[in-house]
Amino acid sequence: MNPETKGFLQRKFGDYYRKAPVGFPPQFQKREWAFVLFDSSYPKLVMRRHKAFGSQKEVRAYLGAVAPAHVYHSTACYAYPSATRMQDKKWEGADLIFDLDADKLLTKSVSSYAGMLQEVKDETTKLLDFLMNDFGFDEKDFSIVFSGGRGYHVHLREKKLVTLGSHERREIVNYLTGTGLEAEYLLKRSSKTAMPQDISCWEIRIKTWIDEYFKRIRGLDAKIAISELASVKAIGKRRAKEIVSTLSQDASVQPLVESKLIPLNAWKSLIREAISHLKVRIDVPVTADIKRLIRLPTSLHGGSGLRVTPLTLDRFRRFAPLNDAVVFGDSSVSVRILTPATTEIMGETIKVDQSTTELPEHTAVYLMARGLAEYESRRLKSD
Amino acid sequence: MDEYLALFPYTAAAARYVEASGRTFDSLMTAGEFSDSVLNKSVQRVAQAIDSDVHSKPLERDDDEIELFSYVMGRALVSCIRESVLVQRYANAEAHDAFTKLRNAGERLQDEYIARMLGDLGIPISADDNIFQLHFTDLIKYTGRLRGPQWRLVNRLNRGQVRLAKNEMIQVLAEAVRLKVLHGLPLKLSSKMCEELVPYTSPLRKAMSAVSLRPADSGPVSLEACPPCMKALLSQVKAGQNLSHPARFALTSFLANIGMKTEEIVHVYQTSPDFDYELTRYQVDHIKGASGKDYIPPGCSTMETYGNCTETIGLCKRISHPLSYYRARLKHQ
Numbered sequence: 024m025n026p027e028t029k030g031f032l033q034r035k036f037g038d039y040y041r042k043a044p045v046g047f048p049p050q051f052q053k054r055e056w057a058f059v060l061f062d063s064s065y066p067k068l069v070m071r072r073h074k075a076f077g078s079q080k081e082v083r084a085y086l087g088a089v090a091p092a093h094v095y096h097s098t099a100c101y102a103y104p105s106a107t108r109m110q111d112k113k114w115e116g117a118d119l120i121f122d123l124d125a126d127k128l129l130t131k132s133v134s135s136y137a138g139m140l141q142e143v144k145d146e147t148t149k150l151l152d153f154l155m156n157d158f159g160f161d162e163k164d165f166s167i168v169f170s171g172g173r174g175y176h177v178h179l180r181e182k183k184l185v186t187l188g189s190h191e192r193r194e195i196v197n198y199l200t201g202t203g204l205e206a207e208y209l210l211k212r213s214s215k216t217a218m219p220q221d222i223s224c225w226e227i228r229i230k231t232w233i234d235e236y237f238k239r240i241r242g243l244d245a246k247i248a249i250s251e252l253a254s255v256k257a258i259g260k261r262r263a264k265e266i267v268s269t270l271s272q273d274a275s276v277q278p279l280v281e282s283k284l285i286p287l288n289a290w291k292s293l294i295r296e297a298i299s300h301l302k303v304r305i306d307v308p309v310t311a312d313i314k315r316l317i318r319l320p321t322s323l324h325g326g327s328g329l330r331v332t333p334l335t336l337d338r339f340r341r342f343a344p345l346n347d348a349v350v351f352g353d354s355s356v357s358v359r360i361l362t363p364a365t366t367e368i369m370g371e372t373i374k375v376d377q378s379t380t381e382l383p384e385h386t387a388v389y390l391m392a393r394g395l396a397e398y399e400s401r402r403l404k405s406d
Numbered sequence: 407m408d409e410y411l412a413l414f415p416y417t418a419a420a421a422r423y424v425e426a427s428g429r430t431f432d433s434l435m436t437a438g439e440f441s442d443s444v445l446n447k448s449v450q451r452v453a454q455a456i457d458s459d460v461h462s463k464p465l466e467r468d469d470d471e472i473e474l475f476s477y478v479m480g481r482a483l484v485s486c487i488r489e490s491v492l493v494q495r496y497a498n499a500e501a502h503d504a505f506t507k508l509r510n511a512g513e514r515l516q517d518e519y520i521a522r523m524l525g526d527l528g529i530p531i532s533a534d535d536n537i538f539q540l541h542f543t544d545l546i547k548y549t550g551r552l553r554g555p556q557w558r559l560v561n562r563l564n565r566g567q568v569r570l571a572k573n574e575m576i577q578v579l580a581e582a583v584r585l586k587v588l589h590g591l592p593l594k595l596s597s598k599m600c601e602e603l604v605p606y607t608s609p610l611r612k613a614m615s616a617v618s619l620r621p622a623d624s625g626p627v628s629l630e631a632c633p634p635c636m637k638a639l640l641s642q643v644k645a646g647q648n649l650s651h652p653a654r655f656a657l658t659s660f661l662a663n664i665g666m667k668t669e670e671i672v673h674v675y676q677t678s679p680d681f682d683y684e685l686t687r688y689q690v691d692h693i694k695g696a697s698g699k700d701y702i703p704p705g706c707s708t709m710e711t712y713g714n715c716t717e718t719i720g721l722c723k724r725i726s727h728p729l730s731y732y733r734a735r736l737k738h739q
């Protein structure tokens with residue numbers, strides 16, 4: 024990234040910060056702030072850490088004047104947030120933050136940025152369902168934030184959560200990832216639990232998944248159904264046939280559960296299958312970390328120029344990042360393309376290849392921030 | 407005096423009683439016969455913690471006042487000895503004691519004690535017909551060290567709540583006691599006070615070095631005594647599988663901690679398909695650190711998180727660290 028490009032981005036970011044409202048985290052005075060600047064080492068990330076601010080005015084002034092490429096604050100509150108050694112800061116509690124990022128999450132490769140974001144969004148939706156249903160949180164207990172890059176952050180600041188240590192947070196993460204769920208234990212347990220309240224939400228999820236699995240099997244053509252069932256470990260072809268015929272006689276799955284048709288090992292592999300579909304793929308160490316930094320909601324992501332956007336549940340559902348997180352306008356900017364790319368910002372699909380071209384500002388910023396283009400100042404020729 | 411205070415001297419109610427009694431350190435040291443009994447009993451309390459054999463007989467019950475103040479003095483003794491292992495053992499012993507007393511109480515008293523302790527330790531609960539319902543955040547503070555699937559949130563959580571049976575509630579209370587005692591120690595006492603306590607602390611110090619609180623890992627390495635998780639990792643390596651990073655870290659630091667030499671550990675990895683002598687040696691050295699024991703291997707709950715824990719029954723149920731498993735096995739070999 025050449026100095027002109029950095030200068031341009033910094034100017035644009037500064038314009039944004041001087042006008043836009045800042046979303047302050049609660050107790051922002053007790054948090055450590057950190058910044059990456061558009062300086063000579065950029066885009067290498069040199070983090071300036073251990074800053075603290077006493078007033079909102081100071082923060083706004085700093086952002087407007089410095090126009091950083093990336094802005095973070097600590098998830099923790101400290102008695103001395105600007106102390107440079109962790110042990111001197113005196114930890115007082117930390118938000119519980121879930122970080123769902125395409126880089127860590129995706130198993131198969133998704134080619135388009137939009138497709139990738141969709142997959143992360145689905146995973147985030149799963150997480151939110153767990154938080155509301157199993158953990159009993161209310162929409163007002165969490166905030167959802169588009170990270171400005173390739174994912175979402177979910178912040179929880181409920182009083183009972185902030186004092187949890189990383190060990191306890193790990194227990195929550197284990198829940199979400201289904202770690203420690205054992206088919207054997209579940210089977211033994213479900214045969215003797217009497218009260219419905221004693222069934223865990225995970226158990227209900229698994230039961231529902233298995234019900235639906237058999238419902239789907241029942242809807243299939245008999246031949247396909249048999250071969251699908253036979254592929255489950257420990258069922259085998261002969262049993263698969265019997266199961267399919269039982270299924271077609273009866274509208275509910277219940278008799279199947281009670282019958283001895285499905286051997287224990289097959290139940291186990293079905294349960295394992297269910298868990299792998301239902302669990303949320305989140306990063307364990309990151310979520311359990313009680314001293315980490317997170318992007319400031321409402322700041323700009325230097326690697327995309329997109330806004331780190333706080334969302335209500337409702338807005339999250341309808342959220343289209345390449346539209347709703349765009350803060351720059353469409354006045355034209357001249358750039359030199361380094362890598363051919365296709366963008367689809369503000370509903371406009373733009374294909375660029377190696378040449379100098381004029382682009383709407385939002386697309387130009389996006390390409391420059393991603394390192395795909397350089398700023399081209401327009402010169403008047405004299406010859 | 408209310409018997410509850412003598413039985414559960416770490417509760418807030420007991421603290422209030424001690425406060426109101428007006429007894430100070432000085433008056434406790436100079437109250438003649440009463441002092442003798444209190445100090446005598448507190449030495450026994452600490453001695454039993456040092457011994458830390460879960461099967462040892464409970465101490466004989468003294469007069470309520472003596473019971474309560476011997477706990478207070480016991481804390482002073484532990485604080486003057488200033489060994490973090492002892493603090494832990496003391497907390498364990500008190501927790502074990504709480505557990506036994508709660509479990510062995512008659513039903514009426516038991517219910518009363520449980521209710522009072524819950525209030526005292528600040529654990530909010532709605533109880534109904536011997537079922538205790540807690541918010542999950544209140545539960546996971548106490549279950550970190552408890553082993554077994556019944557303590558994992560995955561198996562219990564329902565709409566933010568977990569419902570516990572009475573015997574489970576008692577286990578959680580004992581854990582809460584352990585943490586309360588643990589976090590309250592050591593007290594900041596003047597060196598003058600500790601000097602006055604030397605006649606009582608010095609035999610205890612001796613007892614400590616006798617049972618050697620720091621288990622010597624210098625003996626010969628016994629692969630037989632390794633916990634199931636480590637055995638599983640070892641056999642994966644033997645079978646030529648590559649270990650994930652956390653697994654490799656766990657195994658290496660474990661082997662280093664039970665006294666294996668760098669060369670021997672490197673040798674273990676030799677069958678691994680991506681074996682690279684220099685790299686492995688470097689990694690092992692790094693994990694071992696200069697002193698040989700820089701990195702403590704991960705505990706059972708971390709092992710579980712990364713899917714490397716393979717057993718939750720038998721001895722595994724009672725320990726929370728692979729090293730404790732190893733030490734316990736060694737003792738009984």
Ligand code: SF4
Nearest residue numbers: 633635706715717722
């Ligand atoms: S309980 Fe602990 S020692 Fe036992 S297998 Fe699991 S991790 Fe290993």
